[in-house]
Amino acid sequence: MDHSSLSSRARTARARLTVPPVLRSVRQLIELVAAKVRGFAQLLIEGRGPYARAFENLIVVLIIFSVASIGVESIPGLPGWVMRALHVAEIIVVAIFTFEYLLRIIAARNKLAFIFSYQGLIDLVAIAPFYAGGFDTRWVRALRLLRLLRVLKLQTHYLEKVVEERTRELADKNAALEKAQAQLKAELEVARSLQLAILPSAFPARPGCQGAARMIPATTMGGDFYDYIELPDGQIGLVIADVSGHGVPAAFFMAVARTNLRELAVRHTDPGECLAQTNDALCAQNPLDLFVTVFYCILDPKTGVLRYANGGHNPPYVRRAAGPIESLNGAGGLVLGAMTGVGYPTHTMQLLRGDQLVLYTDGVTEAFNPTEELYGVQRLVDEVHMHGSGTPAALVERICQSITNFAGTAPQSDDITLTVLTWGAP
Amino acid sequence: MNLRIETLAQATCVIPEGRLDFDAAPGFQETLERTLGGKPAALIIDGAALEYVSSAGLRAMLLAARAAQRAGVPFALCALQPAVREVFDLSGFSRIIAVHPDRATALAHAQPGRA
Numbered sequence: 001m002d003h004s005s006l007s008s009r010a011r012t013a014r015a016r017l018t019v020p021p022v023l024r025s026v027r028q029l030i031e032l033v034a035a036k037v038r039g040f041a042q043l044l045i046e047g048r049g050p051y052a053r054a055f056e057n058l059i060v061v062l063i064i065f066s067v068a069s070i071g072v073e074s075i076p077g078l079p080g081w082v083m084r085a086l087h088v089a090e091i092i093v094v095a096i097f098t099f100e101y102l103l104r105i106i107a108a109r110n111k112l113a114f115i116f117s118y119q120g121l122i123d124l125v126a127i128a129p130f131y132a133g134g135f136d137t138r139w140v141r142a143l144r145l146l147r148l149l150r151v152l153k154l155q156t157h158y159l160e161k162v163v164e165e166r167t168r169e170l171a172d173k174n175a176a177l178e179k180a181q182a183q184l185k186a187e188l189e190v191a192r193s194l195q196l197a198i199l200p201s202a203f204p205a206r207p208g209c210q211g212a213a214r215m216i217p218a219t220t221m222g223g224d225f226y227d228y229i230e231l232p233d234g235q236i237g238l239v240i241a242d243v244s245g246h247g248v249p250a251a252f253f254m255a256v257a258r259t260n261l262r263e264l265a266v267r268h269t270d271p272g273e274c275l276a277q278t279n280d281a282l283c284a285q286n287p288l289d290l291f292v293t294v295f296y297c298i299l300d301p302k303t304g305v306l307r308y309a310n311g312g313h314n315p316p317y318v319r320r321a322a323g324p325i326e327s328l329n330g331a332g333g334l335v336l337g338a339m340t341g342v343g344y345p346t347h348t349m350q351l352l353r354g355d356q357l358v359l360y361t362d363g364v365t366e367a368f369n370p371t372e373e374l375y376g377v378q379r380l381v382d383e384v385h386m387h388g389s390g391t392p393a394a395l396v397e398r399i400c401q402s403i404t405n406f407a408g409t410a411p412q413s414d415d416i417t418l419t420v421l422t423w424g425a426p
Numbered sequence: 427m428n429l430r431i432e433t434l435a436q437a438t439c440v441i442p443e444g445r446l447d448f449d450a451a452p453g454f455q456e457t458l459e460r461t462l463g464g465k466p467a468a469l470i471i472d473g474a475a476l477e478y479v480s481s482a483g484l485r486a487m488l489l490a491a492r493a494a495q496r497a498g499v500p501f502a503l504c505a506l507q508p509a510v511r512e513v514f515d516l517s518g519f520s521r522i523i524a525v526h527p528d529r530a531t532a533l534a535h536a537q538p539g540r541a
Contacts (some may be wrong), residue, residue: 334518
């Protein structure tokens, strides 16, 4: 217990003694009423609710009415009842303006600052001449028009606030969207690298056999793939395929098609039979009605015998070591996944030493340049003709370079896939 | 791509003009579905002004052919340009969807009961 707290308690005791209980409760009542009035004033003057808006609109209407009535009053020879009605109206208007003026003072946090502010003075000028009376106050009353400026200003201010708020909300939403998009993009990137990762990275090692491949995915996820399958009897299965459409569905279907084909290739050593089985398997698990074009061939590395079947794919080319280029255009079958129970004929071709097999998807021949011209089959054949004597890797590189040069600034709309195989090279 | 529709007594003809690629395929597919919804006597796609078909375009044709078969509406293609015809032959689609050299032949074949 120290000295100061003792004295403060003594002061409180003294105060209790000097103020009679009745007066205290009256003061409490006054304080309560004052708080209520202030609350009411703030609700009407500063509020955003329907009452505040209605009150504000009422004031605007009254201002316009009172200014208009000044004009009407100046018309000479008005009947007496009109003059009297206008006078009564003026009294009502001034009463409401006075009420509003008082509310503004009550609602203001700093009352003196409000009274002497520009707006406060205009509000006062709007009503003061009526109370002063006795002289022609019409031009002073016309100053009430200035009050409209206040309302307009308030509304502009309010609108600015709303715009600011909405802008902030929009910015927040944009940020959230950008974040979600970045996440989605990152996930797609992962999916795309997974897709690329399941493509074989190297051609199976066999004496006298060389192979190279490249898949350049389009900007959206695509469904091209190639595959090398090592078969039990030492033969090599070679696949190139293109799933219809783009995006995640195509990528999924590609993975399903590749897995099925790989599995069935080991069991069915005839290419046509393998495609027929794969087709039936795909038709049974194809909820999105996608399909895939597949060229499948089996090379016997010892003899150079090539057996192939085609499910709706662009026929590959063989560049003979002696020079001529042939198309592997034996009759094909329907794309895989479209209809169950269809057959695929198997064809056979004898490769000679140094012959080169070129498999591609339509992303190659249907690459566009900025003037919407197609790369086309002829450019591909020309490249194979000119550069086919080198290694498969070199030819793949040459063709990709040629497509890139041709396309220039045109966007790549489809996956570009190439596989080259040379048999019996020294 | 632009799409025109001609309603004849024997068939409704959908005439795609330009490139039927990945971007155009959904609109094309939707038009075919809506046309089939109107229960036409037959649905014929006139390819005289069709310059290019991608795999997504082929898929739209395949879905329409299946839907037409379910609805019992004869479905056929006609007047394909050589490059487009080649795509249909290569993919094997011309074996499961009727392709006629011109519209008159397609209309003649598109009698009810002759899919």
